[in-house]
Amino acid sequence: MIKLIIGPTASGKSALGIEIARKINGVIINIDSMQIYKSIPIITAQPNLEDLANISHKLYGFADNDYNLSFGRWAKMVELEVQNARAKGLIPIIIGGTMMYAYMLLNGFSPIPEINDSIRICANALYAQIGHDEFLNITQKMDDKTPNDKQRLIYNHCLILQTGKSLTQYSLLPQQKMFEGEIEVIIPRKTRKNVYDACNGRFLDMIDDGLFDEVKSVMEFANLPIKRATGFCYVARYLNGEMPFDAMVDKSQQETRNYAKKQIMWLRKMAKEGLIVPDAIQDL
Secondary structure, eight states: OEEEEEOSTTSSHHHHHHHHHHHHTEEEEEOOTTTTBTTOTTTTTOOOHHHHHHSOEESSSOBOTTOOOOHHHHHHHHHHHHHHHHHTTOEEEEEEOOHHHHHHHHHOBOOOOOOOHHHHHHHHHHHHHHOHHHHHHHHHHHOTTOOOSHHHHHHHHHHHHHHSOOHHHHHTSOOBOSSTTOEEEEOOOOOHHHHHHHHHHHHHHHHHTTHHHHHHHHGGGTTSGGGGSTTHHHHHHHHTTSSOHHHHHHHHHHHHHHHHHHHHHHHHHHHHTTSSOGGGGTTO
16 A cells, blocks of 8 residues: 555644654655755755655655656656555655645546646746736637636646647546555644644744745745745745845745645545545544
8 A cells, every 4th residue: 555645734744654654664755846846945844854864755855946847747756666665665655735746646637748848938938927817818718717826827828839738628538547546545633723833833943944044045046946935935035125024924924824725625625526534634
């Protein structure tokens, strides 16, 4: 079996995964799309050096700032890591908070091709130039069901330009499943208050751990994927003298809580569709 530990940010997934890995001789495999970047381990709450030394971790902190991760890329990497773990007699433990990846892992996914770098770069430049509303308007002329969320909107725009098919059209194709019947889902038992309090406290801990120096070291790359890290934009504004400290903390903590809320919504969707046990999230 493969263990899949998912839940909202700051709910204790990593600590639970390490505890389980020690008991069952496991290897931890990342399913968080932001914890792949080697330059921002603090703001993305990657495992610390002690944890990395004690338990084998895979797919953490390997990517440069301009690396764009997609589910397709992740799926290929995780399949290889699961094979490697099994070859060594280890139990794969997949952990993380990118709920769209977790959903696709459990529900299945359409065989969507990788987006060419040139198309992605042009689409992102156009979005930055004309803004969200106008970009949405252009994309809706190609697909009136296009997502409104920035990341998925741009992705859908690129997909249509490259293949002539939209996300909706690809979603109607037969779904592929990875590790079907082999996944045991584990969700840390927390209340929503527990999670929100932990979100607030963890951001303050990040500051103590050197968050400002970390963000300062990569601010010149703020137009790259690393800027999507929760709290990054507010810390950058504070370091540039554009925001007072207290406001930066409040905004960053709020953004973290909002992210947790979105993850909980994904969990509710999974429960509704029978992909996870509803009782596991009753307190969220």
